[in-house]
Amino acid sequence: MNEMLLDIKNLRLSFFTPAGEVKALNDVSVKLEKGDVLGIVGESGSGKSVTAYSIMGLTAHPGRIVGGTIEFNGHRIHELSEKEMRKIRGNEVSIIFQDPMTSLNPVYTIGNQITEVILLHTDKNKRQAKERAVELLQLVGINEPEKRLRQYPHQLSGGMRQRVMIAIALACEPKLLIADEPTTALDVTIQAQILELMVELKKKIGMSIIMITHDLGIVANMCEKIAVMYGGKIVEYGSVNEIFYNPRHEYTKGLLGSIPKLYEKERTKLVAIEGTPVDMLNPPAGCPFAPRCASCMKICLREMPDYIKVEESHYSACWLPAKEKAMQGGAVV
Amino acid sequence: MSNRLVEVKNLKQYFKAPGSLLKPKFVKAVDDVNLHIDKGETLGLVGESGCGKTTVGRTMIRLYDPTSGSIFYDGKDITKANMFPYRRKMQIVFQDPYASLDPRMTVGDIVGEALDIHRLASGKKDRNERIIRLLDRVGLNSEHANRYPHEFSGGQRQRIGIARALAVDPEFLVCDEPISALDVSIQAQIVNMFEDLQRDLGLTYLFIAHDLSVVKHISNRIGVMYLGKIVELADNYELIFHSVHPYTKSLISAIPVADPVKSRERQRIILEGDVPSPLNPPSGCRFRTRCRYATDICAQKEPDFTQVASGHFAACHHLGLA
Numbered sequence: 001m002n003e004m005l006l007d008i009k010n011l012r013l014s015f016f017t018p019a020g021e022v023k024a025l026n027d028v029s030v031k032l033e034k035g036d037v038l039g040i041v042g043e044s045g046s047g048k049s050v051t052a053y054s055i056m057g058l059t060a061h062p063g064r065i066v067g068g069t070i071e072f073n074g075h076r077i078h079e080l081s082e083k084e085m086r087k088i089r090g091n092e093v094s095i096i097f098q099d100p101m102t103s104l105n106p107v108y109t110i111g112n113q114i115t116e117v118i119l120l121h122t123d124k125n126k127r128q129a130k131e132r133a134v135e136l137l138q139l140v141g142i143n144e145p146e147k148r149l150r151q152y153p154h155q156l157s158g159g160m161r162q163r164v165m166i167a168i169a170l171a172c173e174p175k176l177l178i179a180d181e182p183t184t185a186l187d188v189t190i191q192a193q194i195l196e197l198m199v200e201l202k203k204k205i206g207m208s209i210i211m212i213t214h215d216l217g218i219v220a221n222m223c224e225k226i227a228v229m230y231g232g233k234i235v236e237y238g239s240v241n242e243i244f245y246n247p248r249h250e251y252t253k254g255l256l257g258s259i260p261k262l263y264e265k266e267r268t269k270l271v272a273i274e275g276t277p278v279d280m281l282n283p284p285a286g287c288p289f290a291p292r293c294a295s296c297m298k299i300c301l302r303e304m305p306d307y308i309k310v311e312e313s314h315y316s317a318c319w320l321p322a323k324e325k326a327m328q329g330g331a332v333v
Numbered sequence: 334m335s336n337r338l339v340e341v342k343n344l345k346q347y348f349k350a351p352g353s354l355l356k357p358k359f360v361k362a363v364d365d366v367n368l369h370i371d372k373g374e375t376l377g378l379v380g381e382s383g384c385g386k387t388t389v390g391r392t393m394i395r396l397y398d399p400t401s402g403s404i405f406y407d408g409k410d411i412t413k414a415n416m417f418p419y420r421r422k423m424q425i426v427f428q429d430p431y432a433s434l435d436p437r438m439t440v441g442d443i444v445g446e447a448l449d450i451h452r453l454a455s456g457k458k459d460r461n462e463r464i465i466r467l468l469d470r471v472g473l474n475s476e477h478a479n480r481y482p483h484e485f486s487g488g489q490r491q492r493i494g495i496a497r498a499l500a501v502d503p504e505f506l507v508c509d510e511p512i513s514a515l516d517v518s519i520q521a522q523i524v525n526m527f528e529d530l531q532r533d534l535g536l537t538y539l540f541i542a543h544d545l546s547v548v549k550h551i552s553n554r555i556g557v558m559y560l561g562k563i564v565e566l567a568d569n570y571e572l573i574f575h576s577v578h579p580y581t582k583s584l585i586s587a588i589p590v591a592d593p594v595k596s597r598e599r600q601r602i603i604l605e606g607d608v609p610s611p612l613n614p615p616s617g618c619r620f621r622t623r624c625r626y627a628t629d630i631c632a633q634k635e636p637d638f639t640q641v642a643s644g645h646f647a648a649c650h651h652l653g654l655a
Contacts, residue, residue, distance in 0.1 A: 043516035077397045157607045187381035188543065192587035196603055214517050217589025221596040240593045258521035259591055260550035262573060269528070270550070272521035276486045 002033040003136030005175060005208050011068035013054055022280045024050045024063065026232040034175070037202065037209045039119035039219030039240075041059070041255070048212045052178045055210075057085040058166075080240055091121040094169035098181040100161035104153040109306050110137075110164055116141075117171040130330065136167040141197060145162035159190035164196065173205055180212045195222060216259060220244060225313070228252050231278040231288025233304075248308075248316035251289045262300055287319070295320055337408070338537050339393060339423075339505055340369035344402035346392050350612055360611050362388040364561040365402075367638075370505075375531065375538040377552030377569070378547050379584070381608055384558040386541045387428075390457070390507040393539065394423045409487075421451055424498035428510035431488035434482040440493055441478035444468065447500040467496040467519050471526065488519035495526070499534075507539045512547065524551060543589055554644070557581045560611055560619040563638070567645035578647045579654075580620045618650065626651045 013025040025047050032038050037254045053059060055070060056078055070077040073092055077085070097103040105113060114133040118124055124132060130149070135143035140163040153161055162182060169177055179198065183191035199222060202209055202218040211223055219226055219240065228236040228251065236249040247253045257271035275292035284290055290300040300319050307315040308322055346363040363385040370376045378386045392399050395416050403412045411419055427433035433592040434443055444464050447453075454460035465475045471492040482490055491511060498506055508527065512520040524547060530536055542548050548555055549569045556566045557580065565578040577584050583602040590596040604623050609615055615622050621631040631649050 031603035041520060093383060159607055187608070188545075188587045189381065189583060190607065191589075192601060192603050193605075195589070196601075218515070218594065220591050220593045221589045243592050244591070250639060256591070258518055260524075260546040261592075262546040262549060262585070262588055262590055263595070265570065265574075267550070270521040270525055272523070272525050273518040276488060277516060277519075 002035065004055060005036075006030075006032040007069075007071045008051070009069045009071075010057070011051070011054065011057060011070060013050060013063060014066050015062065016062045017281075020176050020281055023283065024173055024232055024280065025054070026283075028068070028229075028232070028234055030227055030234060030237070032176070032208055032210065035206060035208055036225060037211060037223045039211045039213065039223035039226045040229060041213060041216060041219055041226060042174065043214060045231075045277055045280055046229040046231040048133070048229050049180055052095065052180055052210060052212055055176075055178065056089055056093060057082070058089075087121075090117050090169075090174075091172045092174055093178065094172070094174045095178040095180060096162070096165045096182050099185050100158060101111065101153065101185075102164050103165060104161060106153055108152075109149065109194040110151055110153065114149070114164070114168050114171060117168055118268070121172045131314075133167075137164075137169060137202070139170070140164070140167045141193075142167075147248045158186050161192060162186060162190075162194055163197070165200070166194075170201065170205065170207075174207055176208045177202075178210045178212070181214070182211075183218070184213070184215075199220070216244075228255070231283055232280065233288060233317065235287075235289065235318070236316045237307075237317075238311065240312040242311060246310070246314075248310050248314070248321055249289075249318045250293045250295055250320065254292075254294075260312045287317070297323070336371045337369045338372045338374075338406070339539070340405040341389070341393055342367055342403050342405070344368075344392060344404070345400045346388050347400045352549050358612055361561050361614065363392065364614075366558075366561075366563055367523065368556065368563070368566075370537055370539060372504075372537055373531070374517075374538055374554070375540050375552045377548035377555040378539065378541045378558060379543060379548050379555060380543070380558035381543065383560075383608060383611060384610075385561040387509055389558070390425070390509050390539055390541050394425060394505075394507055395419075396425070421501040422502065422503055423505045423507070424503040425507040425509060426491070426494050426498050426511045429492055429514050430487055431482075431514070433494055434490060437482060438484055439479055440468070440473075440485075441586050442495045443482070443493060444478075444500050447497060451501055453501065460555065463500070467500055470499065470530075471496045472522075486519075487515050488522060491515060491523055492526070495523075495530075498639060499530070502534075505537045507541070508543045510543070511540075513542060520547070525550060545573075545585060557584065560608065560614050562619060562648065565645075565647040566638075566648070567642075567647075571642070571645050575642075575645075577641050577645075577652050578649050579626055579651075581647075595612065596627055618648075620649075626654045 008030045011025050011028045015022040015024055043047045065078055109134055115129040118129040118132050134145045142148055142163055183194050223240055226240055227234045230251050238253045254273040273292055278288050286302045286304055287300045290296045305317050305319045307317050310316055344363055344366045347359040347361050350356050350358040350360050380386045391397050403410055441464050444467050445460055448460055454463055464478055468477055473492055512523050540551055552569050555569050555572045556563045559580050565581045583604045586602045606623050609622055617633050618631040618636050621627040635649045636650045638646050640646050
């Protein structure tokens, strides 16, 4: 059994907006072992980014954790003060964001922004920090690192900026790297470069990765475990093979059916999920996916299903398998 | 006679770049493109950002006046024609459903504006009925006509944009990345709707997107663009399974496949470096700076667009190698 790095239990997080309470995370539990790559997939508003930000302690006003615990590498994140959190953030856990242009500071040089992290978290002096920055830029595949250190973000291309973001994130060799849609803003050939770089660096440094994305292709390629989120809940969790070849939740099945297959030789109609994404201000009482689900039953609208264990590490929160199981056992739901 | 609905010949579209007035620099967004689209067909256009695919679409319907080259619609040269009658025949659906709808107009007026301009409705009652029919056509209903764009989700807004394009009963629709701003589960709804509309109304599409899997799904033929040029053009299956251009090959291999076993088995060609600036494109073949087969001739001479199989064209000096 591997060592547990991250353990989120029953996390509830709400945004208190003028229009009312938005329950962005509703009872989210997820675990991550050392060295694993976890993919979190879901559409916008499903809570995938909020989950990641809560690990970083970045739940800014009007967001607040209203229940549950986050344990990371021996720290109880949900209890830490901002000052204590600052020692962990960027050091033991770091994050790269979707848009490398808006996440780099346009008025500081690249060198400035990399050494800032190193100076803050280590005892290195300025000269040593600069040496380390050069090392990091080489590590992420940037040519002429000394020259790049003196440049500003606008002088770099999108792919290059994302490499710089990765260099900053890796400056202190974190235990966990969170990648929040790291390639969504990039072209597909540049995306391939960045993903390959991440896989390579993971092997070299031995960190864990949480990959947040809406692209099922990326998780199929990179991740060992997958959490599928919908309406602030993890609706299905399992290994990459379990999720892709034996999906149990209707939303997961729907997602897999709605993407065109590149290597399919016949033209088949896509199976779209009907309806619109869940309104988080007025979520349904039962399963959040029920209003769009083709197999919706009465109970789905009333009550949220519990997780059903499909395999040792494969869970799904759906009434359908529960009903099948009960029918096999002769009981009536 | 020919079945061609739209055709562009030697199309060039240069944009003046900011800089010296005496020595103006030009971004060659589209540089010598030849294309035709048959009636009832869907031509897909793929490429990375800045490759000129959107500019081709916009120039084709004369949202831009081309720098040189000519555009034909239904056999007539429309390069310099008065576009008013043609606007009824060619319409466009834009990428960003948040930016392409006027936030101060109701949905009914957004869809109805085209009816007013072209005087298609015989009276208020007819106008309303037409609007409701159009909304119904795209999966919205009459209640939606009095609401404003901000009250709708991204997918619904894209439906409004499509209803607006359909208002004048067009024959040809340029779909400029119509689904890339939408969530995965909504993308399939819109793709299916485009297919249904084509079947029911006999529409012809130019479908522009960067997602090759979607383009392959919806198109009959696909053109691949790189830095203002079409580098390969073929039927959709031919292009995916028998591509010959090194850029197309790497583009296909860079797409993450949503199948764990397949994606781990297959070989990926990772391109080095970034797309060069269109202000200063490489000499000869524009792809040579990132191509692993590049030799001297690639820098000296631009490759011809040659036929490699029936209906399959590519521009490369080393077609045998890739």
